[in-house]
Amino acid sequence: MQRGKKIILLSHCILNVNAKVEGFEPYESLVKELTDYLYENKVGIIQLPCPEMAIYGIKRWGHVKDQFNYSFFKKSCEIFLESTVNQLESYLDAGYHIVGCIGVDGSPSCGVNLTCKSSEWKGEMSMKPELSSILADVRMVKEKGVFMEVLEKMLIENNINIPFIGINEENFKESLFEIREFIVNNSK
Numbered sequence: 001m002q003r004g005k006k007i008i009l010l011s012h013c014i015l016n017v018n019a020k021v022e023g024f025e026p027y028e029s030l031v032k033e034l035t036d037y038l039y040e041n042k043v044g045i046i047q048l049p050c051p052e053m054a055i056y057g058i059k060r061w062g063h064v065k066d067q068f069n070y071s072f073f074k075k076s077c078e079i080f081l082e083s084t085v086n087q088l089e090s091y092l093d094a095g096y097h098i099v100g101c102i103g104v105d106g107s108p109s110c111g112v113n114l115t116c117k118s119s120e121w122k123g124e125m126s127m128k129p130e131l132s133s134i135l136a137d138v139r140m141v142k143e144k145g146v147f148m149e150v151l152e153k154m155l156i157e158n159n160i161n162i163p164f165i166g167i168n169e170e171n172f173k174e175s176l177f178e179i180r181e182f183i184v185n186n187s188k
Contacts, residue, residue, distance in 0.1 A: 004042020006187055007091055009084070009101040009151075011110040012050035014167065019053040021062045030172040037180060041187070043099055046087060049080040051147050052109050064118045065108040068146040077109075077150040085154050098162045099186045102179060103148050105166035111145035112166030162186075 013020045015031065038045060051068075052060065055076055088098055103112035117140075144152065148164065155162060165182045167175045 002042055004044070005096045006041075006043045006099050007046060007088070007096055008038065008043050008099045008183070009046050009048055009162075011103045011107070011167075012048050012053070013104060013110070014102060015045070015047050016050075018058075019050040021052075021060060022058075030167070030176055033176055034179065037176075037183070041183065043183065043187070046084060048084060048101075048110075048147075048151070050109075051077050051080055054080060063108050065111075065115045065141075065143070065146055066117055066119055068108050073146060074150055077147050078154065081151055081154055084151075085158055085160070088155075088160055089158060092160065097187065098160065099183055100163040100165060101148075101151065102182075103145070103164060103166045105168050106140060107145050109145040109147035110166075111143070112148055112164045113142060113144075114140045114166065115143050115145040117141050117143075 014034070017031075035045070051073065052063070055073065056063075091098065101112075103110040105111050105114040106116055108115055108117075144164070152164070163182070163186055165179060167179070169175075
């Protein structure tokens with residue numbers, strides 16, 4: 001690939017489905033189509049770290065935003081993102097264009113337009129006789145996940161203004177179309 005002097009940030013699990021909670025791996029063809037499109041359009045990729053994998057490991061249960069919305073998790077996200085923000089500053093200083101950031105909607109960490117929340121999702125689930133009501137309390141809300149909130153805050157603090165878009169894992173074909181439009185509209 002020739003240098004196109006364009007960079008895009010991708011949530012870790014877009015390129016590495018192995019980092020996702022077991023059972024979530026719905027978009028195999030999206031990865032190939034997306035990376036082919038980025039390659040053809042000379043857009044370089046920065047793969048963001050996965051805070052969930054780093055903190056909780058591969059054998060973790062699914063979480064909701066409420067469980068990550070605390071100081072240790074947020075501070076850890078800042079530490080994980082520090083080198084990424086430094087790289088972006090270096091690219092910008094060298095005349096590169098940051099096209100944007102692609103997250104994964106529904107994720108408690110990397111959601112952009114949607115994240116999952118529940119004030120009841122806590123503790124040892126097998127000990128809860130009211131498990132069905134706890135599961136019913138999980139809902140999608142129009143908010144960013146914690147990791148994306150921290151990233152956006154750090155970018156603002158460093159005077160880096162980039163747009164965000166989220167992949168809808170339920171409808172990745174439509175998401176791919178929207179991402180292509182996003183890249184075209186946000187490329188110089």
